[in-house]
Amino acid sequence: MKEQLSWKVGGQQGEGIESTGEIFSTTLNRLGYHLYSYRHFSSRIKGGHTNNNVRISVDEVRSVDDNIDILVAFDQQTIDVNSHELYAGGIILADSKFNPTVDESLDVVLVDIPFTEIAKEQGSQLMKNMVAIGASARLMKLPMEPFKDMIHTMFIRKGEEIVESNHNALRLGYEAMDEKFSYMNITNDFELAPSDGKERLYLIGNDAIGFGAVNAGVRFMPAYPITPASEIMEYMIKHLPKLGGTVIQTEDEIAAVTMAIGSNYAGARSFTASAGPGLSLMMESIGLSGMTETPLVIVNTMRGGPSTGLPTKQEQADLNQMIYGTHGDIPKIVLAPSDVEDAFYSTIDAFNLAEYYQVPVILLSDLQMSLGKQTSDPFDLSRVEINRGKTILEDIERDEDDQDYFERYGDSDDGISARPIPGLKGGIHHVTGVEHSPTGTPSETAENRQVMMEKRMRKLENFVMKEPFKVTGEKESELLVISFLSVNGVAGEAIRRFDPDIVGNITHVQLKQLHPFPAEALYPYLDGAKEVLVIEQNYSAQLFNIVKMNYHMHSKMKSFTKYNGTPFKPNEIEKYIQSILKIKEVL
Amino acid sequence: MATFKDFRNNIKPNWCPGCGDFSVQAAIQKACAGNGLEPDELAVITGIGCSGRLSGYIKSYGFHATHGRSLPVAQGVKMANKDLTVIASGGDGDGFAIGMGHTVHALKRNIDITYIVMDNQIYGLTKGQTSPSSSKGFVTKSTPKGSLEQPIQPIKTALASGATFVAQSVSSDIKELTSIIQQAISHKGFSFVNVFSPCVTYNKVNTYDWFKENLIPIADFEGYDVHDANSAMNTIMENDGLLKGIIYHNPDAPSYEEQLGEYNDEPLISREMRLERSTFDDMMAEFK
Numbered sequence: 105m106k107e108q109l110s111w112k113v114g115g116q117q118g119e120g121i122e123s124t125g126e127i128f129s130t131t132l133n134r135l136g137y138h139l140y141s142y143r144h145f146s147s148r149i150k151g152g153h154t155n156n157n158v159r160i161s162v163d164e165v166r167s168v169d170d171n172i173d174i175l176v177a178f179d180q181q182t183i184d185v186n187s188h189e190l191y192a193g194g195i196i197l198a199d200s201k202f203n204p205t206v207d208e209s210l211d212v213v214l215v216d217i218p219f220t221e222i223a224k225e226q227g228s229q230l231m232k233n234m235v236a237i238g239a240s241a242r243l244m245k246l247p248m249e250p251f252k253d254m255i256h257t258m259f260i261r262k263g264e265e266i267v268e269s270n271h272n273a274l275r276l277g278y279e280a281m282d283e284k285f286s287y288m289n290i291t292n293d294f295e296l297a298p299s300d301g302k303e304r305l306y307l308i309g310n311d312a313i314g315f316g317a318v319n320a321g322v323r324f325m326p327a328y329p330i331t332p333a334s335e336i337m338e339y340m341i342k343h344l345p346k347l348g349g350t351v352i353q354t355e356d357e358i359a360a361v362t363m364a365i366g367s368n369y370a371g372a373r374s375f376t377a378s379a380g381p382g383l384s385l386m387m388e389s390i391g392l393s394g395m396t397e398t399p400l401v402i403v404n405t406m407r408g409g410p411s412t413g414l415p416t417k418q419e420q421a422d423l424n425q426m427i428y429g430t431h432g433d434i435p436k437i438v439l440a441p442s443d444v445e446d447a448f449y450s451t452i453d454a455f456n457l458a459e460y461y462q463v464p465v466i467l468l469s470d471l472q473m474s475l476g477k478q479t480s481d482p483f484d485l486s487r488v489e490i491n492r493g494k495t496i497l498e499d500i501e502r503d504e505d506d507q508d509y510f511e512r513y514g515d516s517d518d519g520i521s522a523r524p525i526p527g528l529k530g531g532i533h534h535v536t537g538v539e540h541s542p543t544g545t546p547s548e549t550a551e552n553r554q555v556m557m558e559k560r561m562r563k564l565e566n567f568v569m570k571e572p573f574k575v576t577g578e579k580e581s582e583l584l585v586i587s588f589l590s591v592n593g594v595a596g597e598a599i600r601r602f603d604p605d606i607v608g609n610i611t612h613v614q615l616k617q618l619h620p621f622p623a624e625a626l627y628p629y630l631d632g633a634k635e636v637l638v639i640e641q642n643y644s645a646q647l648f649n650i651v652k653m654n655y656h657m658h659s660k661m662k663s664f665t666k667y668n669g670t671p672f673k674p675n676e677i678e679k680y681i682q683s684i685l686k687i688k689e690v691l
Numbered sequence: 692m693a694t695f696k697d698f699r700n701n702i703k704p705n706w707c708p709g710c711g712d713f714s715v716q717a718a719i720q721k722a723c724a725g726n727g728l729e730p731d732e733l734a735v736i737t738g739i740g741c742s743g744r745l746s747g748y749i750k751s752y753g754f755h756a757t758h759g760r761s762l763p764v765a766q767g768v769k770m771a772n773k774d775l776t777v778i779a780s781g782g783d784g785d786g787f788a789i790g791m792g793h794t795v796h797a798l799k800r801n802i803d804i805t806y807i808v809m810d811n812q813i814y815g816l817t818k819g820q821t822s823p824s825s826s827k828g829f830v831t832k833s834t835p836k837g838s839l840e841q842p843i844q845p846i847k848t849a850l851a852s853g854a855t856f857v858a859q860s861v862s863s864d865i866k867e868l869t870s871i872i873q874q875a876i877s878h879k880g881f882s883f884v885n886v887f888s889p890c891v892t893y894n895k896v897n898t899y900d901w902f903k904e905n906l907i908p909i910a911d912f913e914g915y916d917v918h919d920a921n922s923a924m925n926t927i928m929e930n931d932g933l934l935k936g937i938i939y940h941n942p943d944a945p946s947y948e949e950q951l952g953e954y955n956d957e958p959l960i961s962r963e964m965r966l967e968r969s970t971f972d973d974m975m976a977e978f979k
């Protein structure tokens with residue numbers, strides 16, 4: 105029995121590969137397994153190879169595996185492109201329709217099953233995915249009932265007959281596989297060990313962010329579509345109307361971000377979500393938010409840059425722009441959720457921080473986190489807090505003859521000023537991106553400039569979140585590994601492959617607060633480490649350089665990067681750590 | 692009830708003496724008082740330019756944004772609080788060059804705000820370059836041999852973009868302008884008012900006198916039907932856009948917000964932000 109298995113389904117885009125993966129993995133989630141899945145897709149809508157890699161485990165998983173155990177192929181290209189990823193003894197379940205072949209030098213078993221033919225006999229070749237799921241279920245010795253239930257909920261709208269024929273397709277796939285076992289030499293074990301049966305969520309990062317935003321009180325979202333951010337907008341389009349809210353698809357990202365600024369200024373939480381190209385367009389407006397001290401949340405789901413770059417591929421190369429972007433000096437917060445579960449809570453944090461400090465907050469994600477689907481513990485409503493800081497929502501009592509403007513930018517110890525929303529009695533003030541006096545009137549005097557600049561920057565001078573990073577391990581370590589976003593899961597898995605009794609402690613820091621950099625909180629870990637390794641997905645080692653700027657012991661710092669558009673695999677990181685720890689052989 | 696004086700503050704505009712923008716400011720203040728508004732019920736959102744300074748000179752809530760972006764900020768404000776009266780304003784460069792994309796889309800979107808452009812056919816703040824509405828052949832710092840491009844006729848663009856309220860006037864006619872702005876604010880939907888507001892410093896061609904001579908009041912066209920978009924477009928085309936008055940009005944088109952149903956029942960800012968337990972559970976169940 106296997107504690108974990110990796111199953112991959114592939115075919116032509118637009119052929120139902122996605123739904124095959126969806127039905128299969130959602131059912132496994134309901135059975136209580138931990139999952140991590142990743143869709144490989146290209147910028148084309150129809151045609152082009154696509155695949156869905158689902159890792160199934162009885163324990164927590166936060167990354168794809170180095171290799172796969174089972175490959176389900178709807179075309180020869182799937183075999184040609186993916187069979188080298190199979191573990192020795194791995195298996196390919198392929199549609200007989202295309203007379204599948206596999207490189208004979210590979211140590212894998214090829215099983216052909218008439219997916220399409222069986223489906224056609226049941227009325228439609230669309231059901232070939234059900235046949236494949238049935239065959240996969242038999243291979244892993246999974247019960248049929250949960251799959252049947254899943255099919256029932258999915259298709260009952262279309263009538264009993266459709267449910268029936270899909271059930272048949274599923275069963276026939278199961279039986280076809282069963283028959284193969286009777287005469288083929290399938291010696292390898294693909295039986296999945298039982299799960300703990302616990303109820304969990306199974307979702308993509310973008311949905312966690314959307315749900316987080318709704319919980320933070322967002323009822324209005326202006327946005328412009330872009331990969332891989334669009335699902336956030338789509339989540340809001342699907343859910344906001346029921347909550348009396350709405351989404352506006354704007355003419356561009358500048359409109360999206362400035363509309364969000366307008367809404368936040370007027371007192372209703374709003375945000376926008378985009379990726380690199382959109383963020384580049386928003387730069388001036390981020391400065392407007394910083395200068396006018398208007399709360400603003402922007403989600404940046406990073407993809408391969410620069411320019412249009414690799415729109416459907418993984419990268420983490422916007423870090424510098426997110427931290428330093430916009431002209432002039434403003435206070436700004438940049439957050440990076442540690443995983444999909446944390447994306448939900450971090451999104452709510454982002455809105456509270458933006459409103460409390462009256463600053464722009466950039467919530468980072470990357471393609472792998474945004475679109476990768478993983479299991480998460482259920483979200484906890486009691487952990488949802490809304491903190492509006494010094495926002496004033498009620499009329500302000502003023503003397504009858506006091507006609508002065510409200511001091512919206514009055515100086516204070518923490519630099520944060522009271523913020524009455526427009527429409528209140530007694531709160532009239534002016535807001536401008538020009539340097540201004542405490543009432544918001546443009547002012548260019550040297551004295552005022554100094555006071556105001558210091559007031560704004562003071563807001564985040566000593567800012568540290570409750571949890572600026574997640575740590576696994578001790579302060580004293582042989583090696584400290586630092587990563588962020590989706591690399592966290594892969595790095596974590598690589599680290600767990602080392603036995604501390606043999607190699608010593610490897611500590612893992614998953615950075616969540618990227619800016620302002622939580623240097624003080626990190627020093628004990630940096631000091632305690634013999635070596636420090638920063639792992640990230642960009643060419644110029646952006647995070648590594650930021651850590652270096654904040655820490656003097658450059659000689660013990662190392663960088664490991666990847667920028668070819670594909671996510672790290674655990675064994676790539678494992679090998680690099682081996683080289684640092686000077687371990688010759690795989691343990 | 693507030694009078695137009697209540698919409699004044701004690702800040703002295705930094706406009707050149709004689710600048711057309713003074714009268715636009717006065718007309719807005721009179722129109723707001725005339726419509727029975729209180730200063731705290733009004734938000735004036737402006738872009739960057741000499742004209743953009745307006746938000747600081749009217750006693751109301753004011754937001755002086757970035758160059759070309761008054762409209763999206765203003766639409767965001769209205770979406771957050773439908774009870775506010777929202778006026779967006781700025782110059783011809785602000786609205787028809789850098790912000791043109793937003794202008795066309797605000798026109799077609801039809802959110803209930805009023806957009807007043809102070810059109811001086813020049814870039815005032817940056818000291819006299821050509822603007823999208825500068826005439827062909829107009830000599831400026833940036834077009835020393837005269838502009839080679841066709842000017843934009845703002846009311847033509849507005850009508851072509853699906854506007855539901857289009858008007859044009861000149862800052863010297865405060866009386867007409869005030870009345871137009873009052874009707875623009877009352878219009879349920881996006882109202883567009885282009886105001887020729889002479890720049891006495893950098894535009895020596897399109898002066899107060901020039902407009903007196905060249906603008907034709909819409910009232911001069913016998914039997915003109917303000918609800919007829921076809922005849923409005925023809926009249927604009929036949930007169931090079933040099934018209935004044937309310938050019939087109941469609942009082943029946945629903946505003947963007949009105950089409951959203953429940954959204955429009957109560958301002959967003961007064962809503963409960965937290966989800967109820969049952970809603971939370973239902974939404975989370977979708978991930979199971």
Ligand SMILES: Cc1ncc(C[n+]2csc(CCOP(=O)(O)OP(=O)(O)O)c2C)c(N)n1
Pocket residue numbers: 739740741742743758781782783784785786809811813814815816817822
């Ligand atoms: C992004 C950006 N580009 C350029 C400028 C410089 N700028 C300020 S105002 C302006 C044009 C002003 O012309 P207009 O909008 O017609 O306003 P006016 O001063 O004539 O009232 C320009 C180009 C700027 N502030 N921001």
Ligand code: SF4
Pocket residue numbers: 705706707709710711712741742811815816889890891892893
């Ligand atoms: S430069 Fe022209 S537009 Fe600007 S204030 Fe002076 S007269 Fe008015």
Ligand SMILES: [Mg+2]
Pocket residue numbers: 740782783784809810811812813814815822
């Ligand atoms: Mg101008």
